[in-house]
Amino acid sequence: MTALCTCLFALISLSDPQITISNSKIAVTSENSYSLDLKKSIITVVATRPEEEIAILGSWQKTGSGYEFNPRFPFETATDYRVRLISESAETKLEKVVSLPKLKTQPAKVTHVYPSADNLPENLLRFYIHFDQPMKVGDAYPNLKLLDSAGKALDRPFLELDEELWSPDGKRFTLLLDPGRVKRELKPHEEMGPVLEDGKTYTLVIGRQWKTQAGDFLKEEFRKKFSTLPRIEDRLDEKKWKVVTPNAATKEPVSLGFDHSLDHGMLERVIQVVDSQGREVAGEIQIADREKRWSLIPKSSWAAGEYQILVRDVLEDSCGNSLAAGFEIRLSEKRRNRGQIIKLNFTVK
Numbered sequence: 292m293t294a295l296c297t298c299l300f301a302l303i304s305l306s307d308p309q310i311t312i313s314n315s316k317i318a319v320t321s322e323n324s325y326s327l328d329l330k331k332s333i334i335t336v337v338a339t340r341p342e343e344e345i346a347i348l349g350s351w352q353k354t355g356s357g358y359e360f361n362p363r364f365p366f367e368t369a370t371d372y373r374v375r376l377i378s379e380s381a382e383t384k385l386e387k388v389v390s391l392p393k394l395k396t397q398p399a400k401v402t403h404v405y406p407s408a409d410n411l412p413e414n415l416l417r418f419y420i421h422f423d424q425p426m427k428v429g430d431a432y433p434n435l436k437l438l439d440s441a442g443k444a445l446d447r448p449f450l451e452l453d454e455e456l457w458s459p460d461g462k463r464f465t466l467l468l469d470p471g472r473v474k475r476e477l478k479p480h481e482e483m484g485p486v487l488e489d490g491k492t493y494t495l496v497i498g499r500q501w502k503t504q505a506g507d508f509l510k511e512e513f514r515k516k517f518s519t520l521p522r523i524e525d526r527l528d529e530k531k532w533k534v535v536t537p538n539a540a541t542k543e544p545v546s547l548g549f550d551h552s553l554d555h556g557m558l559e560r561v562i563q564v565v566d567s568q569g570r571e572v573a574g575e576i577q578i579a580d581r582e583k584r585w586s587l588i589p590k591s592s593w594a595a596g597e598y599q600i601l602v603r604d605v606l607e608d609s610c611g612n613s614l615a616a617g618f619e620i621r622l623s624e625k626r627r628n629r630g631q632i633i634k635l636n637f638t639v640k
Contacts, residue, residue: 411518
């Protein structure tokens with residue numbers, strides 16, 4: 292939330308605008324008509340906090356009775372949002388503070404942390420942290436620590452971004468370890484050393500002071516303890532994968548097994564199954580075995596015939612190695628042209 296969201300409008304007549312807020316939008320409406328002109332008026336939305344105002348990222352769109360502001364992330368309860376409207380001539384001015392009432396909710400909790408394995412490669416690049424409720428944007432890094440085996444917090448292990456990496460529903464946070472310390476021969480790696488070292492034990496700590504969008508704290512602190520293994524540096528090789536085929540006239544899953552754990556977030560969105568006519572097979576995706584197995588349970592029973600599993604080459608493991616290239620590109624490594632679709636054939640009988 293670092294850039295001011297500003298939109299320009301011409302208000303032919305807006306003497307009685309109403310401003311309302313919901314979890315997903317702010318509406319500016321009027322019984323009088325007005326039309327769009329990008330040189331006449333300015334509307335801004337900011338979150339007001341003690342001694343500061345924070346601009347809200349989002350977009351405006353015209354409706355039948357006015358305009359709606361759709362924030363990039365849902366509005367938070369118990370937070371004041373100031374809406375300002377000023378015409379070019381300064382004849383029309385409007386300023387109103389709106390807020391969502393705080394709802395009674397159960398304390399939030401961490402539901403999953405991926406990778407889920409207890410042994411992770413020393414060049415691990417990212418974690419995914421899942422919550423059961425939408426979380427407050429801007430609270431992440433003060434509530435995250437990585438401890439060594441003695442319980443001492445590591446110095447600056449994470450890549451702390453101004454714009455945090457959240458899923459649209461606010462329930463999944465992507466935590467990046469500093470890539471400059473993961474990738475060798477870069478200055479941060481040489482000056483500070485790697486974040487993780489093979490053969491050592493670490494604990495990711497998620498503090499309970501992390502707030503939900505409703506303003507509540509987590510129910511309890513969450514800890515993920517793991518040990519480190521040697522680096523994984525090669526690009527992914529589909530020749531090492533195994534397809535387990537279903538039987539015709541059943542809803543058995545088709546499964547794709549991997550030689551090591553892959554990125555959970557990508558497994559949910561970069562693989563699909565098509566029939567011999569190129570039509571996608573609808574169904575439920577399941578990820579299991581510590582992210583070493585992807586499965587599709589079809590919505591309808593399998594018909595006998597030929598099928599393909601299509602995998603986009605952007606698929607990565609948790610170290611950033613993809614089907615196209617390793618995260619650390621080496622001259623000796625065989626690379627693919629990017630943008631390819633890997634096709635794995637199977638037959639249902």
